[in-house]
Amino acid sequence: MRVVFVHGACVRDGSWWWHLAAAALRERGIGSVAPALPSCGEGDRPAGPHGPGLPEDVAAVRAALAGGDEPIVVVAHSYGGIVASEAAAGVGAVRHLVYVSSYLPEPGESLSTFGAEVPPPFLDFDPDGGTFGARPELFAETFAQDCPPGIVREAADRLARQTLAVTGQPVRAAAWHDVPTTYLVCAEDRGTPAAAQRAFSRRADTAVEVASGHHPFLSRPQTVAELVAGLG
DSSP: OEEEEEOOTTBOOHHHHTHHHHHHHHTTTOEEEOOOOGGGTTSSSOSSTTSOOHHHHHHHHHHHHOSSOOOEEEEEETTHHHHHHHHTTTOTTEEEEEEESOOOOOTTOOHHHHOOSSOOTTEEEETTTTEEEEOHHHHHHHHOTTSOHHHHHHHHTTBOOEEGGGGTOOOSOOGGGTSOEEEEEETTOSSSOHHHHHHHHTTSSEEEEESOOSOHHHHSHHHHHHHHHTTO
16 A cells, blocks of 8 residues: 655745654555646646646656555545646545545635635635735634644744635546545644634535544644554
């Protein structure tokens, strides 16, 4: 069994965001990878009006899923659910999908499908610059209120501007229709309300709730690792 982690929006260095859960999985003999998402400026092109978007993110994750017949569990966080839904479609090695405080889109749906009419205060949109990002001054209280202070500081250093176009680019496939799917509801999430998560979870086969904020793999990594390891 191998795990492919897909990080969320407006951050870089995916392997760092998952490192605590990845370490807990290694203790159980399970390896993992966390591909970079080009739309977050993690490739050779910067985010922006002409920068990489959802298709490039999908290609990056799909490349990580290729090569070998070892069973794969895909664990996607927040925006990562948009990416993973398309990237995992038709990949025979993918045996389970785990969505963490995430989106489960139907084909034709995008981030903007689920957005509020008024942008949330913790996000900053720059239409002229073609990017959006999390407001650093609101990051800790919105997304990491239950994380250790040191982790919060390291996380804040990894915030990134992301290509704004990804918010309107629709997915072309929904792997969760064909692959067993578990949804992890983060009941104390201040970024994605628990009510919205529970609505998404009704599209999944199984829903599990945990008393955590937006990043349970940083605040409760053993809980996440136990859930994922139990799917193998």
